[in-house]
Amino acid sequence: MLSNFIQYFQKFTPFLLAGLMVACNEDYSSLSNETNGNAGAQSRKSSSSASSMKWSSNSLGSSGLKVYVSQDLIDEFQPVDYKDDLNPVQQMLSEWNNSLDEYTLFDIDSASDENALGSLQHVDLINYNDNILGIYKHEDWFEDVSNSALAITQFFGKRINIGTEYEYLELIHADIIINYKEFSFGISDKSIEQYDLSSVILHELGHFLGLGHSGYSDISVMVPYLDIEVEKRELFEYDLDVISDLYQRENQQALSSFSISSVTHKDSANKNSEIVQGIIELQSNGNCRHIIDGKLVHEHKKKPGHFRPGLH
Numbered sequence: 001m002l003s004n005f006i007q008y009f010q011k012f013t014p015f016l017l018a019g020l021m022v023a024c025n026e027d028y029s030s031l032s033n034e035t036n037g038n039a040g041a042q043s044r045k046s047s048s049s050a051s052s053m054k055w056s057s058n059s060l061g062s063s064g065l066k067v068y069v070s071q072d073l074i075d076e077f078q079p080v081d082y083k084d085d086l087n088p089v090q091q092m093l094s095e096w097n098n099s100l101d102e103y104t105l106f107d108i109d110s111a112s113d114e115n116a117l118g119s120l121q122h123v124d125l126i127n128y129n130d131n132i133l134g135i136y137k138h139e140d141w142f143e144d145v146s147n148s149a150l151a152i153t154q155f156f157g158k159r160i161n162i163g164t165e166y167e168y169l170e171l172i173h174a175d176i177i178i179n180y181k182e183f184s185f186g187i188s189d190k191s192i193e194q195y196d197l198s199s200v201i202l203h204e205l206g207h208f209l210g211l212g213h214s215g216y217s218d219i220s221v222m223v224p225y226l227d228i229e230v231e232k233r234e235l236f237e238y239d240l241d242v243i244s245d246l247y248q249r250e251n252q253q254a255l256s257s258f259s260i261s262s263v264t265h266k267d268s269a270n271k272n273s274e275i276v277q278g279i280i281e282l283q284s285n286g287n288c289r290h291i292i293d294g295k296l297v298h299e300h301k302k303k304p305g306h307f308r309p310g311l312h
């Protein structure tokens, strides 16, 4: 039934009447219509309630989300990158798993080399919305995604408790796609021109689980940029707090660090507004960009004051 729903969704994506904005907390209120183009002119906010997004405990199951890795990405791994027989993706999945006592977030086995997915080089992002949660290498990148994005997480979710203060997005699909067209990545044996692939994956897995970006000056793997050579392969206290709040908190209280606001087009029918799609980019250059249904809805740039000494 879910797959039927997603097929329906794919078919009607151009007419989908809801969008999702993922906002950097420190600049949420300054959403600019200048970069919003037609979407801004034709849209209105249908709900201003801050909320969060997460997978249901049903989706997590007892063994966690099954995330698979494409063969062409696995081919990038060197023998020296493996630790305790875990490939680099599995190592980062474990890092998130270790953050919670109550739930297993990811099934480590599904991401093994043995379970590799066929490589996908879809031209359109929407085509990744299949029934497989995947982490992919992309060598041609996407027309409607910034070239300076190291990687993106695309997600789909269902709005729950619409219009109430307990509104949140229940995630139903997500994929991580890594930009091998514009960037070079390494793990254990990097050259100076390479980004740390493990750090990129750890960050994107945070989005995959429902986390937004931290503020620029927070000490977190969820800051909206990653500088070359920087390794962030372990979660910081900030990250542990946020994931714990999201999945272990009893009530669906809004997270102060993360806001979702739905945008509903004027001529929309409410019944079609329940599924939303979002893309979050991890930028190499420090710009924070959020894209909904192919349109840039939010952007702001890193300022010198956003840096903490010693972090970069």
Ligand SMILES: [Zn+2]
Binding pocket: 203, 207, 213, 222, 223, 224, 280, 281, 282
């Ligand atoms: Zn990000």
